[in-house]
Amino acid sequence: MSQAAAATPESAASHPARPPARAENRAAVRIGALAVGEGLPVAVIGGGDARWLSLRAGHGRRSAGEAIAEARAGWRGPLLVEPFSAADLDAVAAGADGVLVGAAWMQDFQLVRAAAGLGLPMVVQRGPAATLDEWLAIIDYCVAEGNDQVVLCESGSRTHGSAAVLDLALMRAAGERSGRPVLAALGHDAALAGAAVAAGADGLLLAPDALPGAVAAATEAATVLATLVRQEVPRTVAGARAAIDRVDAALATVLERRATLAGTVQRLKPVGGFAGRDMERERRLVAAMAHRAPRLGESRLAPVMNAVIEAGLHLAEEERSWA
Numbered sequence: 001m002s003q004a005a006a007a008t009p010e011s012a013a014s015h016p017a018r019p020p021a022r023a024e025n026r027a028a029v030r031i032g033a034l035a036v037g038e039g040l041p042v043a044v045i046g047g048g049d050a051r052w053l054s055l056r057a058g059h060g061r062r063s064a065g066e067a068i069a070e071a072r073a074g075w076r077g078p079l080l081v082e083p084f085s086a087a088d089l090d091a092v093a094a095g096a097d098g099v100l101v102g103a104a105w106m107q108d109f110q111l112v113r114a115a116a117g118l119g120l121p122m123v124v125q126r127g128p129a130a131t132l133d134e135w136l137a138i139i140d141y142c143v144a145e146g147n148d149q150v151v152l153c154e155s156g157s158r159t160h161g162s163a164a165v166l167d168l169a170l171m172r173a174a175g176e177r178s179g180r181p182v183l184a185a186l187g188h189d190a191a192l193a194g195a196a197v198a199a200g201a202d203g204l205l206l207a208p209d210a211l212p213g214a215v216a217a218a219t220e221a222a223t224v225l226a227t228l229v230r231q232e233v234p235r236t237v238a239g240a241r242a243a244i245d246r247v248d249a250a251l252a253t254v255l256e257r258r259a260t261l262a263g264t265v266q267r268l269k270p271v272g273g274f275a276g277r278d279m280e281r282e283r284r285l286v287a288a289m290a291h292r293a294p295r296l297g298e299s300r301l302a303p304v305m306n307a308v309i310e311a312g313l314h315l316a317e318e319e320r321s322w323a
């Protein structure tokens with residue numbers, strides 16, 4: 001660390017916090033072409049990565065075969081299906097890539113066993129009053145049927161008759177204790193997508209009819225935020241490039257935001273733009289950044305930040321309203 005960096009007030013005294021190291025790549029479960037639990041990216045089910053269909057929604061009045069065929073007609077990717085009863089299981093086996101065990105019937109052991117017997121991957125939602133032990137016990141029912149492909153999905157507890165409250169600590173504990181991938185069921189609202197990703201969700205489950213805005217917000221959290229809060233260790237060129245693409249997505253988001261803020265400073269300063277350049281301020285911000293990027297260090301960061309700052313100043317001059 002240089003003396004200048006040590007003297008910089010913006011810089012933290014201690015080392016920057018590392019994203020939590022979580023047991024990535026632990027026991028990935030494949031749902032069709034989608035691998036859940038293989039690290040990043042976090043899967044968005046009910047979004048671009050996979051769809052799901054609930055036969056419960058129709059209370060068994062609709063033919064399972066027809067409903068699955070209809071879902072398949074509009075979607076070629078991975079499809080999860082939640083059966084209404086054992087009568088649906090043949091159609092599920094024929095047309096689905098995985099079975100969703102809904103929160104309402106997590107403890108219908110007969111149906112869970114029969115569904116597990118299909119051999120398809122199982123996504124097991126936690127019943128609204130189920131404890132962690134009761135939830136994890138469902139894995140044993142599946143394994144007893146010879147089905148080891150289990151993903152756990154936290155879908156919330158009911159408190160005082162209100163909407164379900166997602167328990168992200170429980171989701172995390174379920175992942176750690178079981179060594180299985182975990183999902184967070186967000187319903188129609190992606191407001192907790194970032195929190196779920198930070199808490200270690202391997203995937204987000206949105207309602208089948210979630211609006212595009214919610215899908216976009218969940219996808220953004222799964223891509224951009226996940227990169228900032230989770231570590232990944234790719235082992236192939238393709239994997240490393242995919243990881244770089246995610247980092248670049250985060251970098252672009254941050255660069256755009258920085259350019260906007262730099263433009264604000266130009267408008268507010270007595271002398272803005274290149275004419276008002278403050279090299280001492282630039283030196284100090286590079287020194288502060290070197291704390292978070294110690295291997296790059298000040299000497300490598302300085303030209304990068306010079307380019308970033310100059311791009312911001314050019315943009316501000318183009319959009320000149322401060323002059």
Ligand SMILES: O=C(O)C(=O)C[C@]1(C(=O)O)C=C[C@@H](O)C=C1
Nearest residue numbers: 262265277278279281282309312
């Ligand atoms: O902080 C300022 O005074 C700015 O104008 C912003 C900014 C920057 O982009 O960070 C740009 C030019 C200055 O030389 C220093 C910093």
